[in-house]
Amino acid sequence: MFSEDTIISTITPVRGGSVCLLRVSGKDAINITCKYFKSNSLSNMEGGRFYFGKFVDDKNEVVDEVIIYVFKKPKSYTGEDVIEISCHSNIFILEEIINLYLNNNCRIAEPGEFTKRAFLNNKIDLVQAEAVADLIASKSKASVKNSLNLLEGKLSKLINSLKKNLIDVGSLLELELDFSEEDLEIISRDKFFDIMESSISIVNSLLDSYDSGRELQKGIEILIAGKPNVGKSSLMNSLLQKDRVIVSHIAGTTRDLIHEDIVMDDTLVRLIDTAGIRFTSDEIEAEGVTRAKKFLETASLILLMIDLSSEIDNDDLDILNSLVHKKSNSLIIVGNKSDKEANIKTEEYLSKLEIDKIKISAKEETNISELKRLIIRRIKRNEKDLSEDIILTNKRQYDVLNRLKKILNDNLKSFKSNQGFEFIAVDLRLAIETLSEITGEISTDDILNNIFSNFCIGK
Amino acid sequence: MNNYDIAIVGGGHAGIEAAVVSAKLGLKVALISLEKNKIGLMSCNPAIGGLAKGQLVREIDALGGAMGKIIDAAGIHFKMLNTSKGPAVQSPRAQADRLLYAKQxxxxxxxxxxxxxxxxxxxxxxxxxxxxxxxxxxxxxQLKTKAVVLTAGTFLNGIIHVGTNKLSAGRAGELPARGLTESLLLQGFQSGRLKTGTPPRIHRDSIDYSKIEIQEPDKNPQPFSYSTESIKREQINCFITYTNNETHEILREGFDRSPMFTGRIQGIGPRYCPSIEDKIDRFADKSRHQLFLEPEGFNNNEIYVNGFSTSLPGDIQERAIKTVPGLEQAKLIRLGYAVEYDFFPPDQLIHTLETKLIENLYFAGQINGTSGYEEAAAQGLIAGLNAALKIKELPGFELKRSEAYIGVLIDDLINKIHKEPYRMFTSRAEFRLLLRQDNADMRLMEKGYELGLIDHKTYQKLQNKKNQIVEIKEKILPGKLSPRQFVDAFSEKSNAISQPQSIKDLLKRPELSLKELMTAGGFNNGFVDASILEVEYAIKYEGYLQRQNLLIEKFNKAEKKLIPINIEYKNIRSLSTEAREKLIKIRPHSLGQASRISGITPADLSVLLIYLEKHKSEIVPRETSI
Structure with missing residues (x-):
């Protein structure tokens, strides 16, 4: 049950600090780290030391500047090779780093797993260990309860009904296989399709909800985007009503993402100012540009700024084009510099777009309160959507459901190609087992009991 | 004369296998039976095999057991079931001539x-x-013996019920066995009561055959035993008819005299083989139930009314059965009845079927709470084999769930709580795809041969099959079919090919079989069907088999985490009370086994594992017998 695989998790709260600590434990902890950690001082990682350097991704692009603590076994918390990474406490950075590890045969640590390993490797004593064992059990219960409170029991119900659906399909398959001699009503393949397809759509909608779920957890993110010098920093300052962002007229002043949390109408909102999106020869700025583009994909709401006073150009269109596929309620076009003379071509172009627009002057602070009202309406609209659905917030559950999705799709494919039920049953069991990772265990007895309670069997 | 190596109590299907296997290993065997000429009697339906059960018989045969050979000699209606489905869920079944079966x-x-x-x-x-x-x-x-295999079937304190009448009997017209249960209870064994039933028998000349459906046997009957060349005996038909609402009305009239519904029977019956009164009670909306009319032999007048098991009063049975189409004039030769008997919950056994309480005492068959001849025979074989091995001071013999239905059967018996008689189903086998009826020899016969249970000629057949499989894989599969050859053979059912393609690639097309492809390419010289099927299966279902193998690896990993014999569960405070009690009772030998015990939760397993890892150095490792 305990394999020697490598696990990773944050060990400090993700929110509420400027620095966050990640722990990686297991036999590949050092190997994987070496692949992504670049430092001048690092020739051979020694235990009990720390190193400063850059954490890069597969394309050698910098993710963050970090400090790495090296603990070689057995001199570590878990007794295995351990790397602890101190990075900036930003959800994007954290996810990026974690994903790099996950791509290298590492997995997310279960609750209490570092401690569990510590015990198994004789790092803590029996009294502590039994306390840990209790802790492991109580922790999962607490987390179940937590989800129940959070989701009013809706998620558990949904998972259970999904499981019931799969057990029902499984029962029908087994019935067909084990009791084909009996005089049973013929089971229609349509019913299988229906159940499988509805199961897949439930899984899909849960997976889709994960993004909204993350929003619930980390707050709402509003990205201020636009080409350089369009006035993003000025707008941020107007919204914040303080001089937070250095403003200059030289394009490219804001080289990195700058964020501020503000409360708008009782909702915590994180405003993120991006580096101007444009082609650049400056390497450091290029990094910021890449990241900004990526965040365009994940933000809850994007304020796309266009300079009303100059002619719309390729840089503007680039950004616009990369956003048209976004849901319309997550984009607002903010026409800036309404204090200057408007460019007719730009105005004409914008008027054709079926996207919400507002004209402001960040510098003169005109129409800022109108923009705020618009933002608040959007936030409320998104929240309303969220409250009607069941939201997935847990990364582990998300990973399990992602695996489940693949298995179910394979299953449906097998159905469609008229594969024998005994083969489909293998994948179905795999699916039920996978689902059980969220809710608990099932045995083959469940399927048989289901058969017996629903069908008249027996010569 | 009064001094034996092994004594077997009971001459049913379990007792026969236990006797044969221990005799093959050269031991001196006493087979104790109430009546010599009732040995091998089929007390319920006259048939062997069926889904999952057929697999058991093939496995028994691959380990040198007798059941397959007996039915091959006595079968009068062979049928391979599920032939429209894949090889893993096909099973052989055969009706037997009841007299011939016992005689054989x-x-x-x-x-x-x-x-x-x-x-x-x-x-x-x-x-x-x-x-x-x-x-x-x-x-x-007194009879002196080094080991005892108890295979007493339904005879221990057996009570037969027909309506409100009850009498002590092990089977219709035979005495029950008394005293044994009591002497076992004195030793600390726990016992329970179970119930099973049997339908009435009617005279074959009293049936109107024009009103019922005919069920024909296979044209080309497949033997059960790997040593049987072919089935020579003449084959006869079975028949199908149905009950109707009138039948159900009459049966309901007898409910107030039903030993089941009035609480006279305490034992729990099987849900999958319910009595007719149970069926109409539980499934009140069903307007008819299927009945199979099965001849009990060539020269036997009795017809077994499969599906009409009942313990209702005789007058009700007779009136009800006469409402069934074709049975209007039916003459009842024997009434249906229910029998209640003692069983010993099998969590008192270990994997070799030896009891935990008394050394060299083995239990097999219906007294372990199973139903079915095949389940009984499989246990008889394992119990007899292990008793013999133990006397010879050789390691015990166990089969894993991933190796055989027999492994699934025994593992389920000793780990799970059983509230009703246990019957084998293919769905109980999580590795069903590998446990086919046609590859029982590939899975088990080497083991049987090493133990000295398989004759040389049969073993040679297996070697031949294995050689052919290698030859097909290495020489035939890479062989190519030209577009011409392909079109000539398959223009009707498969899209043409433009370049020569290997048989292996073409086999991925669901509509083509390996045998056809070999014939089309002129490659089929002297390969037996079994070898071809084996290769075809491995290629066609590669992806599924790989996924199944992943599950098996996961399973084996847990099986290899052994639990020491001197573990003190009462010292592990974090275990739930229920888990602790179960673990003390079952004493699982691996973490895998512990995970299959009814009532053990994943949290309990984590606690157990942590304790084991922590105390690695302090506890004595268990001797493995595998």
């Missing part, structure tokens, strides 16, 4: 000079310092 069984028993059949009733077990030393017999006094 007795013939096999008498062919071993080291088996003595003792006509007597065992009433007591003799024990010395926790080990069996002999049996107390009703007529012959």
């Amino acid at each position: 069984a007795q013939l096999i028993i008498s062919s071993y000079s080291n088996i003595d059949v003792v006509e007597d009733m065992a009433i007591d077990i003799l024990i010395h310092s926790g080990r069996i030393t002999g049996l107390g017999l009703l007529k012959n006094g």
Whole structure:
């Protein structure tokens, strides 16, 4: 049950600090780290030391500047090779780093797993260990309860009904296989399709909800985007009503993402100012540009700024084009510099777009309160959507459901190609087992009991 | 004369296998039976095999058991079930001539000079310092033996019910066995009551055959035994008819005299083989139930009314059955009845079927709470084999769930709580895809041969099959079919090819079989179907088999985490009370086994694992017998 695989998790709260600590434990902890950690001082990682350097991704692009603590076994918390990474406490950075590890045969640590390993490797004593064992059990219960409170029991119900659906399909398959001699009503393949397809759509909608779920957890993110010098920093300052962002007229002043949390109408909102999106020869700025583009994909709401006073150009269109596929309620076009003379071509172009627009002057602070009202309406609209659905917030559950999705799709494919039920049953069991990772265990007895309670069997 | 290596109590399907296997290993065997000429009698339906059960018979045969050979000699209606489905869920089944079956069984028993059949009733077990030393017999006094295999079927304190009448009996017209249960209870064993039933038998000349459906046997009957060349016996038809609402009305009239519904029967019956009264009670909206009319033999007038098992009063049985199409004039030869009997919850056994309480005492068959001849025979084989191995001071014999239905059967028996008689289903086998009826020889016969249970000729057949499989894989699969050859053979059912393609690639097309492809390419010289099927299966279902193998690896990993024999569960405070009690009772030998015990939760397993890892150095490792 305990394999020697490598696990990773944050060990400090993700929110509420400027620095966050990640722990990686297991036999590949050092190997994987070496692949992504670049430092001048690092020739051979020694235990009990720390190193400063850059954490890069597969394309050698910098993710963050970090400090790495090296603990070689057995001199570590878990007794295995351990790397602890101190990075900036930003959800994007954290996810990026974690994903790099996950791509290298590492997995997310279960609750209490570092401690569990510590015990198994004789790092803590029996009294502590039994306390840990209790802790492991109580922790999962607490987390179940937590989800129940959070989701009013809706998620558990949904998972259970999904499981019931799969057990029902499984029962029908087994019935067909084990009791084909009996005089049973013929089971229609349509019913299988229906159940499988509805199961897949439930899984899909849960997976889709994960993004909204993350929003619930980390707050709402509003990205201020636009080409350089369009006035993003000025707008941020107007919204914040303080001089937070250095403003200059030289394009490219804001080289990195700058964020501020503000409360708008009782909702915590994180405003993120991006580096101007444009082609650049400056390497450091290029990094910021890449990241900004990526965040365009994940933000809850994007304020796309266009300079009303100059002619719309390729840089503007680039950004616009990369956003048209976004849901319309997550984009607002903010026409800036309404204090200057408007460019007719730009105005004409914008008027054709079926996207919400507002004209402001960040510098003169005109129409800022109108923009705020618009933002608040959007936030409320998104929240309303969220409250009607069941939201997935847990990364582990998300990973399990992602695996489940693949298995179910394979299953449906097998159905469609008229594969024998005994083969489909293998994948179905795999699916039920996978689902059980969220809710608990099932045995083959469940399927048989289901058969017996629903069908008249027996010569 | 009164001194044996192994004594087997009961000459049913379990007893026969236990006797044969221990005789094959050269031991001196006493087979104790109430009546010599009832050995091998089929007390319920006259058929062997069926889904999952057919697999069991093939496995028994691959380990040198008798059941497959007996039915091959006595079968009168062979049918391969599920032929429209894949090989993993096909199963052989055969109706038997009841008399021929028993005769053939007795013939096999008498062919071993080291088996003595003792006509007597065992009433007591003799024990010395926790080990069996002999049996107390009703007529012959004490019998000394080194081991006992108890295969008493439904005879222990058996009570037969027909309506409100009840009488003590092990089977219609036969005495029950008494005293044995009580002597086992004195030793600390726990027992329970189960119930099973049997339908009425009607005279074959009283049936109007024009009103019922005919069920024909296979044109080309497939033998059960790997040593049987072909089935030579003449084959006869079975028949199908249905009950109707009128039948159900009459049956309901008898409910107030039903031993089931009035609480006279305490034992729990099987849900998958319910009595007709149970069916109409539980499934009130069903307007008809299927009945199979199964002849009990060539020269036997009795027809077994499969599906009409009942313990309702005789007058009700007779009136009800006459409402069934074709049975209007039916003459009842024997009434249906329910039988209640003692069983010993099998969590009192270990994987070798030896009891935990008394050394060299083994339980097999219906007394372990199973139903079915095949389930009984499989246990008889394993119990007899292990008793013999133990006497010879050889390691015990166990089969894993991933190796055989027999492994699934025994593992389920000793780990799970059973509230009703246990019957094998393919869905109980999580690795079903690998446990096919046609590859039981590939899975098990080497083991059987090494133990000395398989004759040389049969073993040679297996070697031949294995060689052919290698040859097909290496030489035939890479062979190519030209577009011309392909079109000539398959223009009707498969899209043409433009370049020559290998047989292996073409086999991925669901509509093509390996045998056809080999014929089309002119490659089929002298390969037996079994070898071709084996290769075809491995190629066609590669992806599924790989996923199944992943599950098996996961399973084996947990099986290899052994739990030491001296573990003190009461010291593990974090275990739930229920888990602790279960673990103390079952004493699982691996973490995998622990995970299959009813009532053990994943949290309990984590606690157990943590404790094990922590105390690695302090506990004595268990000797593995595998």
